[in-house]
Amino acid sequence: MSDTTRVFTYALLTALATGLGAIPFAFVRGISPAVVAWTNAVASGLMLGASFGLVAEGTGHGAWETVAGATVGVGFILFTQRLLARSGVRLGQGRGPGAQRMLLMIIVMTVHSFSEGVAVGVSFGGGMALAAAITIAIAVHNIPEGLAISAVLRPRGASLAACVGWSVFSSLPQPIMAVPAFLFVEAVRPALPYGIGFAAGAMVFMVLVELLPEAFDRARRAPVALIVCLTLVAMVVFQQYL
């Protein structure tokens, strides 16, 4: 196997791992407002925790570049929100604000995978010695992201198969971006902090503007806050051990 094929195969495996995140939702069939609020809280904690990790990595490459990328990420969400609201989008049986939120979630997580794909490719660029370790780390990192997507999709009526499918879909940019990033490491490396900042900015803003306000609208504050904080801490620690 050539190195390029190996990078692609490894990155594809990490994308498939994302689908595992849907499994805990096999038995969730919640339509109650509280379930939506609590799953929003789980997704918020996971995404904030993941963003903390990304920001730490991005500022290591360059703080200004990371913050500049994050600003574009915020703008991207604002723009996509307006676009979706105007288009009257439908997804499955869902429509209206629920369908918009589902679609926005899929878009945010998919777009954030582009920068992560670049990061994977660049890290492989250091040589194939660590390839297996990096692959496992990214694959495990992707599982909670599938969890976050399914947490938003499943209580709004998506089937389990759809949750798995969209989770895997959201990570497909990783193999697609990893290969060119691997082949042109030196050219791509300067763009890395911008991309990482973009991913973090988009995820944090998605949490602040969509997921948290909806959660606080639908359930009492204390359990929502508790779930967000505990998931966030778990996600940060989880990343430390990878």
Add this chain to the structure above:
Amino acid sequence: MIADPTLAVLTYSGLALLSAGFGAIPVALRQRLPPSWLGWANAVAAGLMLGVAYILMAAGLPRTPAIGATGAVLGIGFLYWTHGVAGTQELDLDRLGDPAPDYGYQLLLVNTLHAAPEGIAIGVAMTLSPWLGGFMALAIAVHNVPEAAVLAAVLKSRGLTLIQAAGAATATRVSQVLFAVTTFAVVAAAPGLAPWALGVAVGALLYLVMAELLPHCYRQAGHTSIALVAILAMGMVVLLAAGAP
């Protein structure tokens, strides 16, 4: 720079306490602050606190993630529990003109409790490095202004004079100084406690943002403006902290 570190903690956290007095300025300028202003003020404070929690986490967690996480869970659990005992889980920090006598006491209690982990954050940051301690005190000082403004506005709407309202709002921050100095002294004497204190501060700050500051902001102003204000404040902290020597 102040040579004696304990004196430095006292001075920095004391200045942060006094900066809460600036919160009286918007309250003095307007007879009655619009609700959206109170929402944005709390969003600024929330963003700054999220930024501070991130900085503490990035500075200390990688060395001892397990202890840090245990501390964080303790911090989160403690606040969850105290809110439960005090019956203040659903307390809005910014109800203008609510005359209920209980509301005043609950506000002062919640604000005093709120400031305590912020003091721990300053104290433990100081044990990691004087620069980080100073930065943490500065961030907390800036965030005290909008938080004190909200509290002073509510107290004034309940019939207190401007001076009384500003004085009470500043006084609730005394717990910041107490906890900053105590945390610094204890951790300096027993450095093994540093990751515990760090974890408690991070967990508590996160919980305060999620349980006290953010929920009601979204009702005072639009989702988009609240999210923008909060992420901007957070970004400023991240950017400025990257200038660490």
